[in-house]
Amino acid sequence: MNSTIYETIKTLKRIAGEKNILYISSNELAKEMNVSQQTASRMIIELLDDKYIDRKMENRKQKIILMEKSLDTLYKELNDLYSILEINQSFEMKGNIKNGLGEGKYYISKKEYMDQFYDKLKIKPYYGTLNIKILPEYENILRQIRGAEGIHIEGFKDKERTFGGVKCFNAHIDGIKCFIIFPERSNYTDIIEIISDRYLRETLNLKDNDIIKINIDFNFN
């Protein structure tokens, strides 16, 4: 990971703030970063090439939009530091119960996944996932969790197709132990999937759109 890329992302995010959008000339960016205008321009081109940012040339100044990959980079570094400095923190998110459409069920019930869940998570998951749409005010926490290592579940192939790797995080809802699972290669989404050895919908008496709180038991290292 090239440093200048990282420094540029930091600078852009600092100026953009929460909206992740900013209007800035290469000259202004150059001054913020203490580099030449040419270097700032080159950095923007590199960030564009690598899909860290999107850009619209407007009349006066270019409009830069920070893509999810930029945020990932920053939260990844934050997690690195948490891990290295051995800072332990617990996280809490809230969201709405969503109807899962049975997709998660199809994936996790694959034997190759199930065997690994049993080995690595020490649970035999209920054949289905609980889907939660995270409330917007918790999205940055979600980003931070997504950026962490988690417990890795290997992908595999069957005759028809490839199933990607998954990473899992220890969590609990109302005292019931469960795991958040993320596909390792996927775009950002505010919907997370939960597995547990219990049928959570029934155990916790949940209905669609109920708001629930989920605690992540983060353990760096």
Next chain:
Amino acid sequence: MNSTIYETIKTLKRIAGEKNILYISSNELAKEMNVSQQTASRMIIELLDDKYIDRKMENRKQKIILMEKSLDTLYKELNDLYSILEINQSFEMKGNIKNGLGEGKYYISKKEYMDQFYDKLKIKPYYGTLNIKILPEYENILRQIRGAEGIHIEGFKDKERTFGGVKCFNAHIDGIKCFIIFPERSNYTDIIEIISDRYLRETLNLKDNDIIKINIDFNFN
């Protein structure tokens, strides 16, 4: 700030863990960082030159000791990310009341400081500081606070000598508003100085060696 220096510090700290001491050959370090042995060796020399680390050549492998400057660098980056990602966190430390020897009193009672305290902190401090020796388990939090920006108080000169800049952090003890003040150029110490418009020793009925809790009202930006 050169990235490779930063990456090297991260790697060293990750391996060293809490003790901040590690035994590692340039070759091993090279593998950890995915660079050549020569580059790893060069990084170590640079870190030595810049006083980030200390080193003892032992029979088999060099013994590397991470100096305070390395930790500062990592906590500084953590603070940067907190600020950029607009993560607000409150901190709490505990420590023992210490006899201040009247030094703090001499410094802060200087008019040039006092005027700025009044302007920037909106208090007219009591003529003295409360000294607290932070308990070891809170030292990393102290490092993180020291690494942050704070409210800047300018240094100045009088006929005899130079008085350095100071940075201040909003805090409170038992609900009483106060400020932690750090000399801007000083070595790490586990003793912090507190100012307030109240005589805290009396207001809070404190005696030497009492253990107190201090809350830092951290406001990035």
Next chain:
DNA sequence: ATTACTAGCACTCGAGTAG
């Protein structure tokens, strides 16, 4: 005003190798 190409200088990297 902008952005960004080109050219030349400077810095960094790793291979070879000395101590």
Next chain:
DNA sequence: TCTACTCGAGTGCTAGTAA
């Protein structure tokens, strides 16, 4: 084995300048 020097190649910087 270690650490770390030299040197050539490659990368990244800025100044000049085009569009």
